[in-house]
Amino acid sequence: MVRIRFKVNGETKSLEVEPNELLINILRNRLGLIGTKYVCGIGECGSCTVMLDGEPVLSCLTLAVDIDGREIVTVEGLSTGDGLSEVQRAFIDEGAIQCGFCTPGFLIMGEYLLKEKPKPTEEEIKEYLRGNLCRCTGYVNIIRAVKKASDLKHAGR
Ligand code: FES
Ligand code: FES
Incomplete structure (x- = not known):
């Protein structure tokens, strides 16, 4: 297991992850951020897209270890306060x-x-x-x- 620290939607998180664990599984299964959808799982559909340091990435193709020290924004982080973007x-x-x-x-x-x-x-x-x-x-x-x-x-x- 590898410990990673990162920010997601402005909150700092620290997790132990497997070296081959995918970002989408961390988001959905361990952080409860189920807004990001797992659809094709092979980089074809774009449904799992999140922002990594301000750039879009496919979370079904991104290893969780690669987000260490970085910042993620998911769909849950787009709204401003209780208002929609x-x-x-x-x-x-x-x-x-x-x-x-x-x-x-x-x-x-x-x-x-x-x-x-x-x-x-x-x-x-x-x-x-x-x-x-x-x-x-x-x-x-x-x-x-x-x-x-x-x-x-x-x-x-
Ligand atoms: S789930 Fe389709 S590109 Fe990631
Ligand atoms: S795939 Fe159903 S709304 Fe786009």
């Missing part, structure tokens, strides 16, 4: 959620995109979300939601 609000408003398995990954990537490109074009939205698969809603509502979140952020709401 603009991206979360826009996904609800635009009907971009159905079963919800893909949603945490889209929300993380949506937040990342708007940090990198506050006013993205439709092409840029498609480019950033190309690694995230949704089987339910299609992508029209999701793209519309990201555009709306950009507008909400600019309106300062």
Whole structure:
């Protein structure tokens, strides 16, 4: 076992992990952060995406030992206080959620995109979300939601 220390959603954690233990299993099974979804398990769907030091990573392909000394943000860390983030609000408003398995990954990537490109074009939205698969809603509502979140952020709401 290896001891790791890291921050998740602003809280410092210390855990003993197996050298081959995956980040997604730490998040879901040991920290109770079940918002991050395990879907394909082979890096194909994007549902397990979390932020690692501000960059998106697939937690189904990331070893827990590799987060030692680093900072994770999961979907649970996106809301501000008891309010939803603009991206979360826009996904609800635009009907971009159905079963919800893909949603945490889209929300993380949506937040990342708007940090990198506050006013993205439709092409840029498609480019950033190309690694995230949704089987339910299609992508029209999701793209519309990201555009709306950009507008909400600019309106300062
Ligand atoms: S569960 Fe990680 S990419 Fe699908
Ligand atoms: S809402 Fe079901 S997979 Fe996207």
